[in-house]
Structures are given as structure tokens and as C-alpha cells.
Amino acid sequence: MCGIMGYLGNQEARPILLQGLENLEYRGYDSTGLSILSETGEFQSVKSTGRLSALKSVLEKNKLSGNVGIGHTRWATHGQVTVENAHPHLDCNNSVAVVQNGIIENYRQIKENLQSRGHIFKSDTDSEVIPHLIEEVLDQGQSLESAVEFALTQVKGSVTLLVTQSKIDPKIVAARLGNAGGLVIGVEDNELFIASDIPALLPFSNNIMFLNPGEIAILSTDGIEFVDDQGRTIEKQVSTQLVNATEPDKGEYDWFMYKEIMEQPDVLLNVLRDRVGIDNFSLELPELSSITEQLPKINRVILMGCGTSYHAALVGKGFIESITKLPAQAEIASEFRYANQVIRDTDLVVALTQSGETADTLEAMEKAKQAGAVLIAITNVLDSQSTRIADASLHMRAGIEVGVASTKTFTASLLILYILSIYLGKNRSSVSEIELTEHIHDLEKLPEYIGNALNESPNIHLLAKDYANTQYFLFMARGLLFPIALEGALKLKEISYIHAEGHPAGEMKHGPIALIGPDVTTIALAPNVPNKEKTETTIEEIKTRNGVVLGVVTAGDSNLASRLDGCLFLPSVPVNLVPIVAAIPMQLFAYFIALEKGLDIDHPRNLAKSVTVE
Numbered sequence: 026m027c028g029i030m031g032y033l034g035n036q037e038a039r040p041i042l043l044q045g046l047e048n049l050e051y052r053g054y055d056s057t058g059l060s061i062l063s064e065t066g067e068f069q070s071v072k073s074t075g076r077l078s079a080l081k082s083v084l085e086k087n088k089l090s091g092n093v094g095i096g097h098t099r100w101a102t103h104g105q106v107t108v109e110n111a112h113p114h115l116d117c118n119n120s121v122a123v124v125q126n127g128i129i130e131n132y133r134q135i136k137e138n139l140q141s142r143g144h145i146f147k148s149d150t151d152s153e154v155i156p157h158l159i160e161e162v163l164d165q166g167q168s169l170e171s172a173v174e175f176a177l178t179q180v181k182g183s184v185t186l187l188v189t190q191s192k193i194d195p196k197i198v199a200a201r202l203g204n205a206g207g208l209v210i211g212v213e214d215n216e217l218f219i220a221s222d223i224p225a226l227l228p229f230s231n232n233i234m235f236l237n238p239g240e241i242a243i244l245s246t247d248g249i250e251f252v253d254d255q256g257r258t259i260e261k262q263v264s265t266q267l268v269n270a271t272e273p274d275k276g277e278y279d280w281f282m283y284k285e286i287m288e289q290p291d292v293l294l295n296v297l298r299d300r301v302g303i304d305n306f307s308l309e310l311p312e313l314s315s316i317t318e319q320l321p322k323i324n325r326v327i328l329m330g331c332g333t334s335y336h337a338a339l340v341g342k343g344f345i346e347s348i349t350k351l352p353a354q355a356e357i358a359s360e361f362r363y364a365n366q367v368i369r370d371t372d373l374v375v376a377l378t379q380s381g382e383t384a385d386t387l388e389a390m391e392k393a394k395q396a397g398a399v400l401i402a403i404t405n406v407l408d409s410q411s412t413r414i415a416d417a418s419l420h421m422r423a424g425i426e427v428g429v430a431s432t433k434t435f436t437a438s439l440l441i442l443y444i445l446s447i448y449l450g451k452n453r454s455s456v457s458e459i460e461l462t463e464h465i466h467d468l469e470k471l472p473e474y475i476g477n478a479l480n481e482s483p484n485i486h487l488l489a490k491d492y493a494n495t496q497y498f499l500f501m502a503r504g505l506l507f508p509i510a511l512e513g514a515l516k517l518k519e520i521s522y523i524h525a526e527g528h529p530a531g532e533m534k535h536g537p538i539a540l541i542g543p544d545v546t547t548i549a550l551a552p553n554v555p556n557k558e559k560t561e562t563t564i565e566e567i568k569t570r571n572g573v574v575l576g577v578v579t580a581g582d583s584n585l586a587s588r589l590d591g592c593l594f595l596p597s598v599p600v601n602l603v604p605i606v607a608a609i610p611m612q613l614f615a616y617f618i619a620l621e622k623g624l625d626i627d628h629p630r631n632l633a634k635s636v637t638v639e
């Protein structure tokens with residue numbers, strides 16, 4: 026979703042803003058723009074629809090020069106994808122430029138009021154009300170920061186923004202209201218960088234400061250000052266990020282998604298490192314030390330997330346119930362935040378979010394926190410907002426995931442949930458020493474099993490070639506494989522734009538079987554797990570009606586394979602690991618279908634990596 030980048034220093038702002046925005050491309054966007062202050066303090070702005078490469082072409086003809094600027098990649102919410110709607114937005118006097126991420130819920134009312142006072146709007150966006158609100162306060166002779174503070178008192182919703190003003194000593198004011206994505210500031214001698222996310226700052230600074238909701242930062246040639254929403258000064262420390270100052274690289278691969286799929290054995294090894302002792306059969310989660318004293322009172326676990334992270338929550342519910350032996354439920358965070366759920370201080374709430382910035386998940390977390398629940402975040406981004414809301418956090422350690430379609434962060438989430446279930450079970454004495462040893466034996470082999478599943482890649486590619494023109498896919502499974510069926514359908518629809526649905530196999534004859542016909546291919550997840558024969562019965566029912574069925578089948582199961590139209594083979598693995606390993610053919614199949622269709626796999630249409638608005 027929208028990416029923000031700002032620079033104030035002594036170098037040319039243009040290449041720095043472009044590089045920062047390029048490193049935020051993974052978030053998803055549909056238009057771009059920059060405003061740079063010239064030597065004489067005037068705004069020079071350039072905007073474009075489409076990718077950053079289009080903006081760069083415009084900049085070839087119009088080389089903006091100056092040492093202070095703000096830039097934006099826009100993911101449209103209000104107003105179509107046009108040059109006029111791209112950010113930055115300026116006020117009537119061209120004295121203020123604003124880039125914004127978020128949604129201003131009451132913008133229509135504010136816009137009407139401003140128009141009635143003579144303001145002229147150039148876009149259909151909600152964001153454009155901000156520069157006009159600021160303009161009115163500046164006209165009264167107040168400072169830029171006072172004007173931003175005032176504007177924030179007028180808007181309802183969640184916003185993250187940068188504002189800069191012409192013809193004054195260079196200044197960028199940054200502010201956050203609610204959870205509409207983060208802002209990270211990089212501090213170097215005589216230079217300040219500010220962006221939505223750390224990857225944008227990696228080439229420039231490792232000295233990082235974070236802006237929290239309700240805070241304002243004033244960046245100037247004198248340095249940086251923080252105030253809260255009451256205007257009181259806040260002291261903040263610089264933290265040094267131990268990050269590799271290189272951009273993610275596709276290496277030998279054509280697409281980040283394929284690279285990220287293939288990285289999964291290493292990612293899962295990383296998840297296990299220091300947490301699971303293979304030699305001494307130990308399992309520790311030191312990251313949870315701050316909440317261990319609260320664990321004995323827990324009598325229910327609520328897992329939540331959006332999209333792929335919700336699918337992980339569904340698998341997590343199964344792990345918690347079968348291993349920890351606690352009641353558990355999985356919730357869609359965007360629903361949970363508004364639902365009349367009973368949440369108690371004896372609940373453990375586990376929020377899953379690879380980005381750590383999904384607005385709906387953050388709001389659902391705030392709700393759980395206010396109700397007194399113990400709150401754990403499972404995230405791939407250390408220092409993301411999710412880790413600041415949670416009582417304790419478990420890091421996915423998957424490395425930056427660039428492909429919009431989540432792959433390695435999904436399996437990393439599943440593995441952490443499995444480890445967490447054992448950890449809680451150990452804590453509550455529902456996992457015996459013998460069971461612990463068995464679980465650790467299984468976990469030791471997981472990276473190898475994932476590697477074996479990935480070895481099927483060429484066969485899955487061949488199958489995908491045959492089915493790339495299919496119009497509808499129906500995924501079905503039972504038990505803990507049902508969330509994997511949902512994930513298979515989500516992966517396929519988001520990158521190949523083919524209609525796909527996931528259903529519990531037992532529900533087929535209650536409705537979805539009516540869909541079976543020549544245009545529909547069913548993918549049945551039927552590896553060796555308890556109740557597999559029940560799924561086989563449903564397969565028979567579909568075959569009887571001349572349906573085409575592909576199966577996710579354990580290698581060597583020639584009996585089932587012979588009754589199917591095609592197979593995606595899995596290695597034989599212990600039952601608890603089947604959902605994690607079965608995610609691999611789902612990801613590969615979706616990837617190869619999209620490849621055959623010649624689509625932009627890493628940047629599927631309409632989607633964003635980091636969903637920072639509601």
C-alpha cells in the first residue's frame with residue numbers, strides 16, 4: 026500500500042527519493058510522485074500513473090534539483106488512478122506539499138467546507154483536504170507544525186503523512202494518527218531520511234528512530250524534534266539496525282515469488298534456530314519471557330490475522346487444540362475488530378501479520394489489549410507497530426518478502442504456531458517429555474521435507490502448463506488441510522486472476538458440487554492423513570459426475586494417483602507437518618499457472634503487500 030519517502034540534507038534529493046520509493050515498491054502501488062524544493066524555495070513536482078519507471082521517464086525531461094523533498098507511491102482508495110490524484114498534493118498557494126497514507130473518513134464534509142471558503146481542489150482524493158486545512162492555519166501566521174497539529178484534530182480516520190512548506194527554512198513535518206502504516210526516520214550527520222518502512226532507508230542509514238501513532242516529528246537543518254498530540258516534547262533514542270544494507274535481490278530467479286518459495290528450507294531452519302535444540306531435545310521461546318508468569322491463567326487462545334495470515338491462524342487453532350489441549354478459535358482480524366466478541370484477561374490472543382502493519386490486525390490487537398488479554402504478535406518485521414502493541418513478539422526470521430503473494434512467511438508462521446503449541450503444552454504439562462522428544466524429531470526433518478516437496482517443482486510446472494487455461498478451480502480438503510485449500514485458492518486467484526474457491530470436502534454435497542462441470546477443475550488435498558478415505562469418497566463423487574480432479578497425494582500412493590487426472594506429489598511426513606509441507610505444491614502450482622499466463626507475478630493487479638488502510 027502507499028509508500029512514503031522524504032529527504033532533508035545536503036545531497037540531491039531526487040535520486041534518494043527514487044531509490045527509497047523503489048525499495049518500497051513491494052508494498053504495491055498504482056501511481057507515483059515527487060515534490061522537491063528548489064534553491065529558491067519553490068516546489069517542483071512531477072507525477073505519473075503506473076510504475077516508478079514511468080516517473081523516471083518524466084524526470085528525464087524535467088530534472089528536479091534541490092536538497093529537500095517528499096515522494097509517494099499511491100495505492101488508490103479515493104479517486105481513480107490518474108496523474109491528478111497522485112501525491113504530493115498542494116494547497117491553493119502552492120506553499121504546502123503533502124504525501125499521505127491512510128483514509129480520511131470525514132473528507133467529504135471537510136472538502137465541502139473548504140470549497141465554500143473558496144479553496145480549489147485539483148483531485149478526487151481524500152488526502153487533498155490536508156494541504157488546504159494547513160494553508161488556512163499558515164495564513165494566520167502560525168508554524169507548519171501547529172498547522173499540521175490543527176489539521177489532525179479535524180480529520181477522522183487513520184493517517185500517516187509528510188508535509189513540507191515552500192519559502193521557509195527547510196522543514197519536513199511527519200505525523201501519525203491511528204494505524205495507517207509506520208514512519209521510520211534515518212539519522213545521519215546533516216542528513217535526515219524518513220520513510221514508510223526500513224527497506225527504503227537501508228541504502229542510506231542504519232541509525233533508526235520510529236514514529237508512534239499520535240506523535241509528530243519535525244525534521245529541519247537543526248535536527249529532529251518529536252512532540253506528542255498535546256504538543257509536549259518527547260525524547261527518543263536512535264537504535265542501530267543490524268540489517269544488511271543491500272536491497273533484496275532476485276539472484277538467479279526471474280521472480281521474487283519463486284525465489285521466496287525456494288528459500289523455504291532455509292527460512293524454516295532459521296525459525297528453529299535457538300528455539301528448538303535438536304541435540305538435547307529442548308524447546309524454548311525466550312522472546313516470551315515477559316509473559317511466562319501470565320501463561321498459567323490462560324484458558325483460551327484466540328488466533329487472528331487477515332488473508333494468508335488468517336489461514337495460518339486456522340491451522341494454529343488446530344495445533345493449539347490438538348497439542349496444547351486448550352480451546353482455541355481463529356478470527357478474521359477485519360471482522361474481529363468490530364465484532365461483539367467476549368474477550369477476557371484469561372485469553373491469549375495471537376496476532377499473525379507478516380508486515381506487522383496491517384491496519385485491521387493492529388486495531389483488532391488494540392481491542393484485545395484493552396480487554397486485558399495477553400497478546401503475542403507473530404511477525405516478520407521487528408519493530409513494526411504490531412510488536413509495539415503486543416506484550417511479546419515472535420519473529421518469523423523469513424527475511425524480506427518482496428512478492429505480494431505471501432509464501433515463506435506463511436510456512437514460517439505455521440512453524441512458529443507449531444512450536445508455540447508445544448511450548449504452551451509443555452508449560453501446562455499437556456505435552457509429556459516423550460511427546461516433546463517426538464515433536465522435536467519431527468521438526469528436525471521439516472526443512473528436508475520441504476526441500477523434497479520443492480523437488481517436485483518441474484512436475485508441477487508441467488501440470489500447470491496443461492491447466493493454465495482452466496476457468497475455475499475448486500480446492501477441497503478436510504481438517505487441518507482445509508486452511509491449506511483456502512490458501513491454495515487465494516494464491517491462485519491473486520496472481521493468476523483465475524476464479525478459485527476453497528471448501529471443506531465434507532461440504533461439497535451441501536452445495537458446491539453443483540459447480541462441477543467441464544469448466545471446473547477440482548484440486549483435492551488427499552495426502553496420507555487420518556480421514557483421507559473420506560476425501561477419497563468426495564473425489565469419487567466428483568469423478569462420477571465427469572469432474573476433472575487433480576490431487577495433492579503422498580508419493581507412492583499409486584492407488585489414489587491412478588484414479589486422478591493429475592497429481593501434485595508430497596513426501597511422506599508426520600501428520601502434524603502435513604499442512605506445512607502441503608503449502609508448497611499450492612504455492613508452486615499458482616506460481617507456474619501465472620508464469621504460463623505471462624502475468625506480473627510479484628505485483629498482481631490491485632493488491633498491496635502491506636495493507637495499511639482499512
Ligand code: M6R
Nearest residue numbers: 332333334378379380383430431
Ligand atoms: O502483513 P499481513 O500478514 O498482516 O497481511 C495480511 C494479508 O494482507 C496478506 O496475508 C495477504 O493475504 C497475502 N499477501 C496474500 O498472499
